[in-house]
Amino acid sequence: MTAKTTPEQPLPIRSVLQMVAQWIGRLGVVWAEGQITDLSSRGGTVYLTLRDPVANVSARVTCPRNVYEATVPRPVDGARVVVLVKPDFWVNRGSFAFTALEIRPVGVGELLARLERLRQIIVAEGLANADRKRRLPFLPHVVGLICGRDSAAERDVLENARRRWPAVRFTVEQVAVQGQYAVGEVTEALRKLDADREIDVIIIARGGGSLEDLLPFSDESLVRAVSACLTPVVSAIGHEQDNPLIDLVADLRASTPTDAAKKVVPDVGEQLALIRQLRDRGRRVVVGWLDRELSWVSAVKSRPALADPVREIERRAEQVDGLRERSRRCLTSSLDRAEDSLGHLRARLVALSPAATLKRGYAIVQRPDGEVIRLAADVTEGDDLSVRFSDTRIAVTVSEPQ
Incomplete structure (x- = not known):
């Protein structure tokens, strides 16, 4: 392949093809997984096409009959297999094909193990966390629906939704929901609806089926596309017992398409x-x-x-009058008692007063300086004295003391 050529010195095509065959022959063998289609046999050789279950990619494979018949169970159209292939280039026809050296069917157990590994990866990355789930709008104006062509799931969703709320509108994307084209078409429809700002919520709906039929909805690329959507996504795949991986990352899981209509559209x-x-x-x-x-x-x-x-x-006026009357009585009583007390004091004073004594016939003898004479021996002849009676006073002179 590194030979230098010029327009004047070209290589024969046989030489070019031989060089291609030598280069491909050095690639060795590899285990490849795919889905068998176009299975046929002629003579001692079985011919089949190994198709990628996700992408629209396929390759021709030739298998010796003994290798094909040694596989248990014997592969049929649609079977998922793992094949040990060796790339071959046929120089005479200038065509490329793989030669199968061993075929192993992919059983349900192995598929489940692969799905479980992918489930663990999704959970570890946090794509299934509850805090990533978005609430659905109470009353969506436009609902995006991804479903199979003329499918029962489409009828269930549309009829139940319009029966519950006749004004709701739908944008329906009909796609393949199983087989080799399912993942690509569903992913493309999902991106198209997510880019439409008028759509409030997206429903991915499909009826029941076998594990193999529902495998597209557990594809990693589709799961990541659902988790990356800006619009809330409702997963309604299969029946209650079916659990494809998009149920983990969807904002809401519905057990059936009918249940999805009930959860998205209010009655x-x-x-x-x-x-x-x-x-x-x-x-x-x-x-x-x-x-x-x-x-x-x-x-x-x-x-x-x-x-x-x-x-x-x-x-209140009666209370005031009563208090006033009580005050008056108290004051009058106090005055009466005070008057009586004053009368008694006056009587006592009168009884003890010298004037009262004088009225009874007594007199008081005093010297001019006011000294009271109590004994006759206290006076001498010629003393000037004053005699005080109850009504008047007279002056006397002592003539001869007795």
Whole structure:
């Protein structure tokens, strides 16, 4: 392949093909996985096409009959197999093909093991975390639907959704939902609907089927496409017991396409009933509150202070009059007692007063300086004295002491 050629010195085509065959022959053998299609046999050779289950890629494989018949169970069209192949280039025809050296069927157990490994990877990356799930809109205006062509899943979703809310609109993308083209078509439809800003939610729906039929919905590329969507995605694949991997990353899992319609689109009858219940409940709350407030106002109005405010004033006036009368009586009584006490004191003073004594016929003899003479021996002849009676005073001179 590294031979230098020129327009003047070209290589014969046989030499070129031989060089290609030598280069391909050095590639060795490799295990390849795919799905068998176009199975046929002629003579001692079995011819088949090994198709990639995801991409639109296939390759021709020739298999010696003894290798084919040694495989248990014997492969048929549509079977998933792992083949040990050796690349061969046929120089005479200038064609390329693989030669099968060994064929091993891919059993359900191996498929489940692969799905479990992929499930663990998805969970480890956090693509299935609950905090990544987005809430569906309460009332979507436009719903994107990805389903099979003229499928029962499409009819179930459309009929149930429109029965629940007739005004809802759908944008339907009909794609292959099983086989070699399913992953690519579903992924492309998903990206198309996700790019449409009018679409509020996307439903991926398919009816039930075998594990192999539902394998496209566990493909890693489709799972990652669903997790990358900006629009909420509802997975409605198969029946309740079916669990493809897109159920893990979808924002909501529905057990069936009918269940998806019920979860995405609200029932107009149920919502009207709910509105009536809420309205009645609100009315009862308001009426109850008004009744309580009116009862409180009535109770306040029935209190004496508000029912007859003048009566309260009169009662207070009566209390004032009573207190005033009581004060008057107390003051009068105090004055009377004080007057009586004063009278007694006056009587005592009068009884003890010298003037009262003088009125009884006594007199007081005093010197001019006011000294009271108590004994006759205290005076001498010629002393000037003053004699005080009860009504007057006279001056005397002692003539001869007795």
